[in-house]
Amino acid sequence: MNAFERMNEVIDYIEDNIxxxxxxxxxxxxxxxxxxxxQRFFSYITDISLSEYVRRRRLTLCAFDLxxxxxxVIDIALKYGYDSHTSFTRAFRDFxxxxxxxxxxxxxxxxxYPKLTFQPQNLNKERSGNxxxxxxxxxxxxxxxxxxxxxxxINGGGENPVPELWQKCFQENTLDVLEYNMPVVEYYIGWMxxxxxxxxxxxxxxxxxxxxxxxxxxxxDYRDLPPCLVGNGYINGDFANGDVFRNSHxxxxxxxxxxxxxxxxxxGWSAEAYAKDLSFEAEEGxxxxxxxxxxxxxxxxxxxxx
Numbered sequence: 001m002n003a004f005e006r007m008n009e010v011i012d013y014i015e016d017n018i019x020x021x022x023x024x025x026x027x028x029x030x031x032x033x034x035x036x037x038x039q040r041f042f043s044y045i046t047d048i049s050l051s052e053y054v055r056r057r058r059l060t061l062c063a064f065d066l067x068x069x070x071x072x073v074i075d076i077a078l079k080y081g082y083d084s085h086t087s088f089t090r091a092f093r094d095f096x097x098x099x100x101x102x103x104x105x106x107x108x109x110x111x112x113y114p115k116l117t118f119q120p121q122n123l124n125k126e127r128s129g130n131x132x133x134x135x136x137x138x139x140x141x142x143x144x145x146x147x148x149x150x151x152x153x154i155n156g157g158g159e160n161p162v163p164e165l166w167q168k169c170f171q172e173n174t175l176d177v178l179e180y181n182m183p184v185v186e187y188y189i190g191w192m193x194x195x196x197x198x199x200x201x202x203x204x205x206x207x208x209x210x211x212x213x214x215x216x217x218x219x220x221d222y223r224d225l226p227p228c229l230v231g232n233g234y235i236n237g238d239f240a241n242g243d244v245f246r247n248s249h250x251x252x253x254x255x256x257x258x259x260x261x262x263x264x265x266x267x268g269w270s271a272e273a274y275a276k277d278l279s280f281e282a283e284e285g286x287x288x289x290x291x292x293x294x295x296x297x298x299x300x301x302x303x304x305x306x
Contacts, residue, residue, distance in 0.1 A: 004118040004257075006030060006031050006032055007031065007042075007045075007118045008117065008118050009030050009031075010027050010030050010031050010038075011115060011116050011117070011118070013026065013027055013030055014027065014053075014054060014057070015057070015115055018054070018057055018058060018061060018080070019058075019061070019079050019080055022054060024050070025197050025198070027050075028197060032265050032266075033263065033265035034195035034197060034202070034265065034268075035195065035197040035200065036156065036195065036200055036202070037195070037249065037265070037270070038050075040249055040250055041249075041250060041253055043250075045118070045250075045254075046116065053113075053116065055091075056095070056113035057113060057115065058080040058081065059080075059091060059092060059095040059096065059111075059113075060110070060111075060112050060113045060114075061080065062076055062077075062080050062088075062092060062100070063092075063096060063103055063110040063112070065079070066100060066103040066104055067103065067104060067108075073085065073088070073089075073100045073101065074088075076088075076100075077100075088100065095111055096110050096111050097111065133235055133236065133237030133238070133243045133244045133246070133247040133248070133251060134235070134236050134237065134251070135233055135234070135235060135236075135251040135252065135254065135255045136234040136235070136236045136286060137233075137234045138231055138232065138233045138234065138252065138255035138256065138259065139231075139232045139234075140229060140230070140231055140232070140259075140261070140293070141185075141229070141230045141232050141290075142227070142229055142230075143184070143185075143209075143225075143227060143228055143229070143230045143290075144184065144212070144227050145212040145224070145225065145226055145227045146184050146209045146210060146211065146212060146224075146225050147209075147210045147211065147212055147213065147214050147216075147222050147223070147224050147225070148189065148191045148205055148207060148208075148209055148210070148222060148223045148224075148225055149178055149205075149207050149208060149210050149214060149216055149217070149220050149221070149222045150169075150175070150178075150189070150191070150205040150206045150207015150208065150220060150221065150222075151165060151168075151169060151174060151205065151206050151207060151219075151220065151221065152203060152204070152205045152221040153165050153203075153204050153206075154201055154202070154203060154204070155192075155201065155202055155203075155204040156196075156199070156200045156201040156202050161204075162190065162204055162206075165204070165206050166190075166206055169206050175188065175206075175207060175208060177217050178207060178208045178210060178217075179208070181210060181211075181214055182210075182211065183208040183209055183210055184209045184210060184211060185208075185209050185273070186275075186276065187208070187209075187273035187274060187275060187276070187288060188206070188207075188208060188273070188274040188276065189205075189206075189207055189208055189209055189271050189272070189273055189274075189290075190204060190205070190206055190271055190272035190273075190274070191203075191204070191205040191206075191207070191223065191269060191271045192204055192269060192270050192271060192272075193223065193268050193269035193270075194268070195268070205221055205223065207220070209225075212224065223269075225267070225269065226267070228264070228267055228292045229261075229264075229292065229293055229294060229295075230290045230291065230292055230293065231252055231253075231255065231256040231259075231261060231263075231290070231291045231292075231293045232252075232273070232288055232289070232290055233248065233251055233252030233255050233256075233288065233289045233291070234286055234288055235247065235248040235251055235252070235286060235287050235288070235289055236284070236285070236286050237284060237285075238283065238284050239283060239284055239285055244284070244285070244286075244287055245272070245287070248272065248287060248289040249270060249289060249291070251289075252289040252290075252291050253291060256291060256293045260295065260296065261293040261294060261295055261296055262293060262294055262296035263291050263292070263293050264292045264293050264294045265292075266292075267292040269292070270289070270290060270291045270292070271289070271290040272287060272288075272289060272290075273287065273288035273289065273290055274287055274288070275288070
């Protein structure tokens with residue numbers, strides 16, 4: 001099953017439960033990837049968040065219910081997750097431009113948001129004018145078994161200690177001890193894994209990919225990674241506003257899909273990769289992003305219909 005087939009299954013699950021409780025953890029399990037990565041990918045290819053999609057679909061179906069049956073307004077509101085007449089009326093008016101009580105009038109025009117259907121398209125460029133990050137190119141690397149060694153923090157859940165971690169590593173030359181041991185790839189690596197779908201937190205390790213079995217220096221953390229195929233996206237963008245960092249995952253996944261592969265989230269990790277001569281003081285530049293992947297589908301005749 002390719003990535004877009006999984007996305008369509010997620011949409012089917014949401015539609016089946018649109019008038020009840022939607023379990024977003026279950027939705028991400030259907031998608032086959034961690035919650036925060038799924039939400040980022042969904043927002044990238046649709047230009048709206050998953051919660052906003054659900055909100056628009058519910059308000060669309062509310063309008064149909066008001067037109068097609070005689071249930072009380074409050075009953076329809078409760079059916080679609082609104083706990084009061086006031087909150088429902090406000091949301092309905094903001095979306096449709098009329099109050100629920102007028103929705104039953106003949107000739108009323110609603111703001112209809114249809115169910116999404118996904119098919120692949122070219123996903124290697126930014127989707128809106130305010131995004132400047134682009135996928136310059138993508139290559140596929142057969143990564144051997146490696147040991148990720150570095151300094152660890154827990155990221156997410158409203159906290160972001162990563163910039164401070166990198167700053168400390170560079171100021172104190174923390175990673176010099178690893179460079180003497182012949183890293184597998186000549187990049188500084190920001191490894192991300194061990195995602196917690198409930199808290200949104202994940203493990204971030206700043207370090208390098210070393211040969212399997214490399215001794216771990218005192219005070220360092222490590223993760224042993226099995227061999228895999230990795231999509232290596234070259235992301236060009238603005239360092240000043242952080243756009244290149246925010247969009248690196250989505251653009252790389254888009255490039256993977258465009259080339260007939262699919263992200264393989266069973267490995268449970270992805271990574272930012274920084275060339276050693278990269279200067280973050282520059283206004284713009286290129287970073288790399290690693291995402292395990294697998295050969296999946298033909299790249300011919302691809303398009304996205306929403």
